[in-house]
Amino acid sequence: MDTNLHVYNSLSAKKEKFEPIKAPFVGMYVCGPTVYSYVHLGNCRTFISFDLIYRYLLHLGYKVRYVRNITDAGHLENDADEGEDKISKKARLEAVEPMEIVQKYTLDFHEVLDKFNNLPPNIEPTATGHIVEQIDMIQDIINEGFAYEVNGSVYFDVETYNAKFGNEYGKLSGRKIDELMAGTRDLDGQSEKRSPVDFALWKKASPTHIMRWNSPWSVGFPGWHLECSVMSSKYLGDSFDIHGGGMDLKFPHHECEIAQCKAANHQDPVKYWMHTNMLTLNGARMSKSTGNTLLPNELFTGNNDKLEKAFSPIVVRFFMMQAHYRSPLDFSSDALMAAEKGYLRLMGALNDLEELKPAETTTAFDLEEWKSKCYAAMDDDFNTPILIAHLFEAVKFIKAAKDGKASIAATDKAALQELLNAFVFDILGLEKEEQQASGDDELVDGLMKTIIDLRLDARQRKDYATSDRIRDHLQNLNIVLKDSKEGTSWEKE
RNA sequence: GGUCUCGUGGCCGAGUGGCUAGGCAGUGGUCUGCAAAACCUCGUACAGCGGUUCGAAUCCGCUCGAGACCUCCA
CATH class of the missing domain: 3.40.50.620 (HUPs)
Incomplete structure (x- = not known):
């Protein structure tokens, strides 16, 4: 071969x-x-x-x-x-x-x-x-x-x-x-x-x-x-x-x-x-003698004094993939938070792609060229940062298609899905994060649905005092409401 | 001290002689009752000094700075 x-x-x-x-x-x-x-x-x-x-x-x-x-x-x-x-x-x-x-x-x-x-x-x-x-x-x-x-x-x-x-x-x-x-x-x-x-x-x-x-x-x-x-x-x-x-x-x-x-x-x-190459933490070498160390579980739980919040293993993996394996890499809250947002955007685009309605033709995206660029990146000593840059090109295209500014043919959609799954899941080894805040508690989900429905009613009555009060009170509990055309979702911060 | 690597925009991080990497943040916009979220737009950076070259962030030299190994370490 x-x-x-x-x-x-x-x-x-x-x-x-x-x-x-x-x-x-x-x-x-x-x-x-x-x-x-x-x-x-x-x-x-x-x-x-x-x-x-x-x-x-x-x-x-x-x-x-x-x-x-x-x-x-x-x-x-x-x-x-x-x-x-x-x-x-x-x-x-x-x-x-x-x-x-x-x-x-x-x-x-x-x-x-x-x-x-x-x-x-x-x-x-x-x-x-x-x-x-x-x-x-x-x-x-x-x-x-x-x-x-x-x-x-x-x-x-x-x-x-x-x-x-x-x-x-x-x-x-x-x-x-x-x-x-x-x-x-x-x-x-x-x-x-x-x-x-x-x-x-x-x-x-x-x-x-x-x-x-x-x-x-x-x-x-x-x-x-x-x-x-x-x-x-x-x-x-x-x-x-x-x-x-x-x-x-x-x-x-x-x-x-x-x-x-x-x-x-x-x-x-x-x-x-x-x-x-080596991994550093907040700009310095990890070392037990200086106390500048971090165990994986301390990272996942957020139970540490080195970083501002917890980070999931998959976000950390994505973060690592954004650097080349032969370059040194530094762990810091800012860098990890940036990676987390990027990761969520990538995952969101994969969901968007599933729901795209195929069109007659594909516009504004050359699938074959994109594919060969992705493989070229990996073939060049496993250059995952470049691969990820190309993945975000696809993300951009998917968003454009979702907005109606571009279109994708059915065969191309299937091919793109297959390629993205291969690169994102099989090769980079990422996975979709388990449901975070919602989904782990039926009672909370039910309560949240009721609250969101009540707020929706208030908004339809143009009773913004009530709808904003609901939103503000939830905000105080670190629950953020996200309105979109498809409805309102929520997230624990 | 010896050997070696590296210094990229506010942050992270690719690239390596001429052609905008990308992500995050930021800017402006779309949407929204308002916001948030989401989406779109924009940004010309390569430690300093000197040299090679038609042309250097990219090659060479020096200076400054950071790190690795030389002892167990992924």
Whole structure:
């Protein structure tokens, strides 16, 4: 199959034509969350970005296997000998089993991504479920001569690897070994590592370390970067199409993944590396230490001191889609409120389209040209902001048709509906928001209908004192009446 | 300190050598008893300085400012 999709490859720092290794199959691996606390919004942006990418690949007809791991063990807290992994540290603090922590936050993670309308990946492997495979890969790397054991721990020998593979370590992130050495010299105490740039494949567990497994070298746990190499190659092969993650993982995590895979399998594991950009909050980086953080549920409920009001997951998703995945994006009340209005306008136009009466011919809109512009935007490295700009062109046309200033033929109407549904719901992954104020309470709906009817009577009698009184009193309750030709609707502010 | 990215109109945010992105806000208008809502109209911005070019927001250099990575981080 042939498509015109181009993707930005971090490895070449260029947009490249997307040609899967074995079309129509596409293997995509995305680095998932470490489940030791609630998933935060920055994480969500990354996964929403890759959800978009997944959805568009599916839309184009690719048979995608999307693998996203759950890191439930192994990421070291620090580089010191007494290093412990994040899961076990948290477990001790809360006096529960590590897997209890893992379960709690995994459930939260799934719940939040579901609210954002993310499709689940095809495989969601866990690090603790692949200890055996990780041990095997370490053994392979040792056998190939790129790792060494010290006191029960195993380290990757970066310099030997680099000598063998033409100074490739750093090719993804643009690092040079010499510079890295210079930068790390002062941090290097009496490490077991031969070189400061080496990294752990297996760590011997200290007596207090809870999560531990048997291995040929010691009772311990796997190193930081190994799980992704192991699980991606297990489920997608030694060489696959797309590997993604946040750009903060580029170095060292992804760099180390390349080295591990290449050391074990002698081939580049990934054809297209894709990295998403960071999310900031009120102009500053999200950080727990400064308190500038926001959890998804705090955003949805409005229960936070960072933003002026609550925002629904779908509005947030739309907001994210208005920026390109490789650009940084800032969360603020003003920006989100603007997105909310735009989203409502788009959704309103979709409803308007359904109700349009078809005419003989279509005027003032070139459907074919519009369609190809939409696809061109998505084909250009998933440029959703441009796509959305084109969607608003269609909105404008729909409004004009509704006003009788343009017309649409029946076949074009059906085609436009189909395309808009594809772009808005299938690809961007938006959905119609559930009824907000009205609809959730029959009693309130009934009462409101009575009040609105009474006001209508008063207006017809030209008793504006009464009709305005009704309107003002409702306004005081934060209920806004909206008059239109079709009648009066209401909304809670 | 090293490596790198970025600085676009009131706000958000695309674009990247010549041709109005888009959304929100704002302006003026239509509608309305009045308003709100809705719909229509309008807006010539690209940090500063210098250079390349017939032509630069777009390329090059410098200055200023912001951010990322270099340590766990999506």
